[in-house]
Amino acid sequence: MSRDFEFKALLRAYRSGIISEQTFETEIRELENGGHAVNGNGSGGFRAFGKTYQTERAAVVSFLDKVRAGEANGGEAFAAWAEVCTTDCIRTGLRVVAEREAYHSRVFAQRLAELGGEQRAMTTEEGRKFTAYLGDRRVPDNEKLLKFVERVGKPEDAIKPICEFAELLKEDLGTKEALRLFAEDELSTAKWLYESCAALNAPKAESAKENEKRASM
Numbered sequence: 001m002s003r004d005f006e007f008k009a010l011l012r013a014y015r016s017g018i019i020s021e022q023t024f025e026t027e028i029r030e031l032e033n034g035g036h037a038v039n040g041n042g043s044g045g046f047r048a049f050g051k052t053y054q055t056e057r058a059a060v061v062s063f064l065d066k067v068r069a070g071e072a073n074g075g076e077a078f079a080a081w082a083e084v085c086t087t088d089c090i091r092t093g094l095r096v097v098a099e100r101e102a103y104h105s106r107v108f109a110q111r112l113a114e115l116g117g118e119q120r121a122m123t124t125e126e127g128r129k130f131t132a133y134l135g136d137r138r139v140p141d142n143e144k145l146l147k148f149v150e151r152v153g154k155p156e157d158a159i160k161p162i163c164e165f166a167e168l169l170k171e172d173l174g175t176k177e178a179l180r181l182f183a184e185d186e187l188s189t190a191k192w193l194y195e196s197c198a199a200l201n202a203p204k205a206e207s208a209k210e211n212e213k214r215a216s217m
Ligand SMILES: [Fe+2]
Pocket: 071, 074, 101, 104, 186
């Protein structure tokens, strides 16, 4: 992997919550110091998300555990939002998203158990705050959509860490294939939220522009 590629992969992994701020900083420092970033599938361990794991399996176990915890929190967050959602046209869609997140968590927990991994990852403080925010009935739906879009970024970029990781897997083809489907689901969810955000915020943005125009006349 080139340094530039490694830096971008690290940044994406950090932004999507797969690695902590501390790991991100440590890895960046290592990169700056000319740290070796060869993806050593084989003798040198398995390199993913700016970390070197002893084996591909260890990387898979760690990934599945974090995603399992993150998706479970996502499921709760979107279910909570659906409960307080006042916009008829997105409420049922939010339930679809909540179910997707929850089943991802269940499937990955099952795969983790098959691999003999333990459930160690917990919901992060940020994740907890996000759930509380989405479940807050005082915050309007269009604002929640804006916040989500700001947090997740472009849908295609948001799923890159999953695709890149799946691409690296050479032994665990079962997880690799599941991750391809996971990425498609996440892309679909992110696109739908992106489009809903644009639709629910567009009239406001336009009228604000009109008001500005009128004010400048
Ligand atoms: Fe998700």
